[in-house]
Amino acid sequence: MTLTDVLELATPAPATPEPRRRRRRPKIGLWLGVGWLAAVAFCAIFANQLSFIRAYDTKIKVKGRTGRYNIGPGWRTWMGTDASSHDVFARCIYGAKVTLTIGVLSTIIGLFLGGLLGVMSGYFRGWVDRIGSIIVDSLLALPPLLLALLLVYRMDDLKGIYTWLGWLNREWEITLTLGILAIAPFARIARAQTIALRDREFVLAARSLGAKSGRVIAREILPNLIPAMLTVAVTGLGILVAAEGALAFLGLGVQRPLTWGKMIADGQNDLARAWWATIFPCLFLFFTVISFNLIGDRLARRFDIREAAI
């Protein structure tokens, strides 16, 4: 028996990679999601140029007269009219513009602040981590919608008291509020990922070469956070859009143009008579949320992130 034979016996055979039994899942969901969001975003951005979208204030007349819910869904108005004879479809599109803008901007705010908090907690640990986790726990201890109601309402008040807050309009109030709500989840995932990364070899290597903390964070940690943060951001967008809807439904939304939540609230009492005034905004909200979830789910699979897969 030669030495090579012994070695061969001693080394276990490399595990044969398990054949992929599962077919690759079709990406229909992903493309449906992207398609819906692209279509809505396109209509919302070019609402004033597209001829099939009526102007926001156009009232639709039947035999020369306006009336409550005077037309149901059909050729003339695709989604019927609302209580003041406005085109529901057009209003949904104008609402989409506000909702999507608020969603994206507040995600950016949450991503920035939450990411900062999470990376600091995860990288420095110790008392920084303690304080960070108390901030995150406090943000999570109040039910998000309650926190949002408080923030929006008080910002409204403060605007009247301090003149330097005059630039705050409803859009900005809601954007800031939802941005604050988004801090906690981003901070959590950033912290968890940073803790996992900071003991990896390449980070140790950078540190032992004498790189300062700032450089290690910027050059080694942050680039590796992008997949997880992106996934959470997309899934979070769905949640924020739903939250904006809930705020609007509770009466603290943007007043003009109306958003979906407010339209649902307005149609609430006439549900039996004019289902279209409620159902179509509902569908817009549902399709938008599920689109973000579909894309987020795909990203989570792609980057193999479990926390975001809820």
Add this chain to the structure above:
Amino acid sequence: MRYFLQRLLQFVIVFFLVTFGVLVFMRIGLNKPGDPARTMLGGTASQAQIDAVTKRFHLHANYLAQYWFWLKGMFTLDFGYSQVHSLNVTTYLKPKILPTVFLGIYATILALVIAIPVAVYQAYRRDGVGDKVGSFMSFAFVSIPALVLSPLLKIVFINHLQWFPRLFTKVYPWDNPIEHFKNFFVPTLALTLPLAAIYVRLLRADMVQTLQADFVTLASAKGVSPTRVLWGHALRNSLFTLLTNVGIQVGGLVGGALVVEKYFAMPAMGDTLVRAILSSDIFVVQSVSALLVATVVIVNLLVDMSYAVIDPRIRHARALS
């Protein structure tokens, strides 16, 4: 045990921090003497009235002192006074709390009752037709906000099928269980379905992992019946994520409840809270927030404790320390 005390301490700190934060936040910008009182009284109030209210609620004191007075009241169940409704907050809130509590408890229990069997089945028959359908359904329901589900359920069950009353009337289960069930069923369903979907997704993912573990193979090999392996061995070891999430979802559940209660016009906490915020009813806002924070904190603490019940390793580690 040490871990447990640490959690407890952190929760207590969070409770004080958040309730104090709410108190300060409701008063920021009202720094001229008499301002908070004027806001509370609303409209045109005479100087004498303002002075009286300021004095009664120590509104001239600094925030910490005010917090102290309020906290002291809380412990004697005196939550303050609702200026808008001219009532004690305790008297005002008492009838509103129960419907919300019922709604929350029913929704959580029903969600678990639906989710656990579905998830266990899906994990057991992984990649089968049932699993595919279940995954599709749970994905769809995760994406339906309560705001969308409420109108849909109302159209189907209340307007079309007419199984349930159109107007919500508050009936306690000890008065008339059937009416109580009829009134609460649709709102509960609107809260339950998305919640159940989240639970199904979490538990299924965990069960799939557990079912591949060695101890499951061993249990089957030594002849334990599949049912026992599934429900006794595998489920018990897969419950942790689910339980943690029951705690995490409490906050979201309250948010959902606000919307559902408003949609079905239930006279409960949601409606009360929105009104209180809109009318600057400072003490109602503070009390409701304190109650909600306390609920979230206590549920999370209970969840932590339940780990010890499920996992003997944690129980014994505690006995040793």
